[in-house]
Amino acid sequence: MSRIFIENLPKNITENEIVNKFSEKGEITDVKLRKSKRNAFVGFKLPEQAQDACEYFNKTFINSSRISVKIADTVRAYQSNTIQNVKKVKKKFDPFDELKDDPEFQDFLKLQRNTDSSKNQRIWDDDALLGNQVQISKSIDNEEKENKAEEDLDTENKANLRCKKSFEFTVKIQGLPYKIKKSQLKDFLKPIRPLSMRFVPNVKGIAYVSFRNSNDLNAAMIKHRGFLNGHRIEIKRFKDSNKNAGKESISSKCGSSDTKKFESKNGEIPEPIIESGRIYVRNLSYTCTEDDLRVLFEKFGVLTEVHLPIDVNTKKPKGFAFITFMFPEHAVKAYNEIDKTDFQGRLIHLLPAYNKIESKYAANKNSDPNINHSAKSSYKQTKIEENKESDCATRWNTLFVRPNAVADIMAKNLQQNKLDLLTSNDSKTNVAVRMALGETQIVNEIKQFLIDNGVDLHTFERSNSDQSERSKTTILVKNLEAGTEESEIKQLFERFGLVKKVLLPPHGITAIVEMQEPNEAKFAFKKLSYQNFKHHPIYLEWAPQNIFTQETVEDQKSMRQEDFNLEARIDDRCDSNDQEDLDPDATVYVKNLNFETTESDFRKHFEQIGRIYSATIAKKKTSKGILSMGYGFIQFYRRNDAKKSIIELQNSYLDQHKIEIKLSNRSIVENKSVVKKKSFSPQTNLKQTGSKICVKNIPFEATINDITKIFNVYGKIKSVRIPRKLSGSSKFRGFGFVDFVTKEDAKRAFDSLSSSTHLYGRPLVLEWARDDSLDDGSEAL
Known part of the structure; x- marks a missing residue:
């Protein structure tokens, strides 16, 4: 409190x-x-x-x-x-309660009543009659009031009953097309007339449809596994887990008295919270932030949006906010528990919010399906609007550089015409190699500039490896024209609010913009995304959280060499320990794990056998977070312990699941969760194992000579091998191995080329190769 x-x-x-x-x-x-x-x-x-x-x-x-x-x-x-x-x-106090059971007192009351009734009976006849008429009229009035109150109560109960029954017969429809409209879904359910239809915000392919009675619901269930626009539709009966929590809120929102309170001037009435999932919160503190509201409401469910309007002049919140939940049931639960409670010293009040104002594209998208939208805008404009409407945080790699900008910068640095640079018939290097080396040099200059200006580049690596938290005020601006100035970027973003910092690396092809207020940054991101700037669309991306370091540039320069030497000593020590202590083939594969099993429980189950180097459960990313895949790996220090675990723990129970164990050919060297990745990670294996580098995602048009010329810049190469396909054709398999003479040259090439180097339009992915990498079927230089 x-x-x-x-x-x-x-x-x-x-x-x-x-x-x-x-x-x-x-x-x-x-x-x-x-x-x-x-x-x-x-x-x-x-x-x-x-x-x-x-x-x-x-x-x-x-x-x-x-x-x-x-x-x-x-x-x-x-x-x-x-x-x-x-x-x-x-409960009024009656002084005669104690005398009610006294017989003498009862006799006294009887005598007193008789004397009162017999005294002056004729004199008061008219008054008695008049009093009876008055009592009769009062009783009639009371009866009329009671009947009217009963009628009002009946109508109110009927209205509440209708509201409660409105969502009792509900089905969940899955497998819908992403761009389906309500009119198309109504045609699919004909001749059944649904009572309401609801699409979950930011979740495609799912809808909730309610019916008036069970007969309509059963008729809709017949259409289960039917087809709509080539999609197989699945219909299931929806049972609300928060039914008890939602009844009170639904009945309160369906009453006519409440809706009149929130009716706007144009006659628009907010939808019930159970349908929209959007809540209007008022009487907030003027020091409240979006993070405070997220902490308050996220315990009830996943939030899709938190909008806290701020005053343009004072840059302080206006005292109200809009909260949107992914699932409306969670919004109902939050309404019932948070309404009229104190938050940051104020009694906050929750109300159903009006529908969010849609953009022109979204309004056209949800309009009549018979209208031809292609006549309104071109395909290009439609794709741009779709990209603006999407909430994807990452669209390009962090250090993206447009090839045309690379050519412009190289021509300027070499004092050469751009046409001569691209059409040169130099036998030593072709155009693709020159562009790749030029891009690498530009990216390295950008990285060094960011480091000198207090930017932590490790946050970019973490943002590529997992769903790290993104900043709400810092934006990465990419695909700029070469030679863009800092004043131009600042002027571009100052239209939407106060700009705190603008970092523009050399050549002006990418920038980092930090704004003061999250709402202004969000508005600028929405308006400027894919907008043309100097005849090119600019790509915006939310920067990782805590992108700016606290140390000064001088401190970083003084500590950089010492940190590098310390890391090198630690890596060498770890390499020697790993080679001395770990036995080969000491890893076991364990399947049929419980999805709730943690890595600590998984490790504890096998510690009775022997010393364990790592215990890893394979996981995958979903919309609900990182989930277990039901299998894992245990790496022992000794191979005998691995065989012993298969004998003793085979078919044993772990969290009520019978596990199966067998030897694995996989070598696990890192004690961390394995995350299934859909795209290439530029630095998958950061630990140097030798002087050999594995190069992936090599274009099929590339030759060994191209790979050699790219890596030959950083040191003397011992060999270059690119495996061919096993069918005997002359096509390469898309990966290769580059072996340097010294580890220092390999380290320098790896650091320079692993950030963002493209060859024939494809990014090269570098990893440290194992010494036992097989080179069968490969071509060597």
């Missing part, structure tokens, strides 16, 4: 005095002073600050008044206590 309640304040105290007094214990976000009752509510940003203030200021004095400070109750707790107090008040 981040709010405190203060009692017995002085009569003449002001809000400023309260702020000055209690700000000693933390940042104050809200003050509510009630002078007539001499109490106040004070909100702190953190619950710990409120607790400290409560302990510190309780039973202290302000002027001559001794105040009482305690943690404020929540609104829900206060409402429940109020209801209980009202029930107690309704």
Whole structure:
């Protein structure tokens, strides 16, 4: 709880005095002073600050008044206590309750009633009659009010019942085309008329359809495994796991009284949260950030968007936000648990949000399917709009350089005409090799410039290897025209907000832009993505988190050589230890693992056999995160331990799964999870094993002479081998081996060419080769 309640304040105290007094214990976000009752509510940003203030200021004095400070109750707790107090008040105190069982008191009441009825009976006849008429009229009025209240209650119950039953008969449809429209889905379900149709935001191929009764639902289930536009459709009955949590919210959103509150001037009414999954949050603190809201709402489900509007002049939040969940059921649960609770010292209020304003492309996409959209825009414009609408964070490699820009820079540096550079008939090097070497030189200059200006290049490597966290204010700008100046980039982004930093490496073909506010950076990213700049579209990518290092350039230069020597000594020591201690063929393959099994449990299960060098569970990336693939590898120090584990632990149980073990030909040298990758990683094996480099993704048009001329720049080469296909044809297999005379030359070539070197349009992928790499069927130079 981040709010405190203060009692017995002085009569003449002001809000400023309260702020000055209690700000000693933390940042104050809200003050509510009630002078007539001499109490106040004070909100702190953190619950710990409120607790400290409560302990510190309780039973202290302000002027001559001794105040009482305690943690404020929540609104829900206060409402429940109020209801209980009202029930107690309704029970009126009757002073004759103790005399009801007394027989003498009952006789006294009978005698008293008889005397009252017999006294002056004729005199009061008319009044008695009039009193009876008044009582009759009052009873009639009461009956009419009761009947009217019952009718209103019945209509309200019927409305709530309709709202609750609206989503009772729901099916989940999978396998839909990505660009399907609601009208096409309605035609597929004819003659059944669905009650509602909902597409999950940012999730393609899935829809939820609700029906009025079970008969329509059963009729829709008949269309299971039918075909729609060439796609096989699967229909399943949807059972809401959060049904109890959603009923209360659904009924509240379906009532006519609530919808009138949120009806806009143009008559638009927000959709229920169960359909849109979008929540409007108000009364937020002006120091609140998007990260704070993510932490608050992510515990209920996956978020697709957090929008916190800021004031253009003050650069501070406006006090409200929009939260969009991937699944509307999670939004309902968040609404029920967070509404009217305190957050950062303020009581936040949650409401159903209006639909997000769609772009022209999205509006045309969801419009009438009979309209020919191709007549409105060309295919090129449609693809650009699709790319802008997509939320993909990474579209190109980090150090992407356009080949045309490489040619321009090389011609300028060599003081040669660009046409002569590309059409030269020099027998020593062809155009592809010259372009590859020129690109490598330019990329290395960019890397050195970024390092000197405090950019951590390791964050780029981590961002390529896994789904690392991306920055919300720093943008990578690529595909710029050669010779672009820093002022031009700054002027381009300053239209959308304040620019803190612009880093433009030599030759001006790529840049890093850091903006002050996340909302302004998001707006600039959306507007400038794929926009033409100097006759070329610019490619934008969110930079990795913590891209800027804290050390200065001088500190980096002084420590660079020492760090390099230390890493070299550690690598040599690790290499010698690995060669001395590890036995070959000491790895076992374990399958049928439980998907919930962790690597620590996996390792513990085999530690009883012998010393383990590494325990690895194979994993893959999905939309839900990194999941286990059900198998793994155990590498022992000794081969005998590997054979012993097969004998003793075969068909043993691990997390209620019977595992199967056999010897593996695979050699695992790193104690980390294996992630299945769909694309090439430029530096898959960073640990140098010798002087031989394995080169992958070699174009089939390339020759051994081309590979030799690219690598010959960095040192003396012992041999170059490129395997051919086994069918006996003259075509290469797309990979090869380059062996240098010394390790230092191999290291220099690997560092220079592994970042972004393209040969005939294909990026070369470099790895350190094993000494026992097979070269059968290869051609050597």
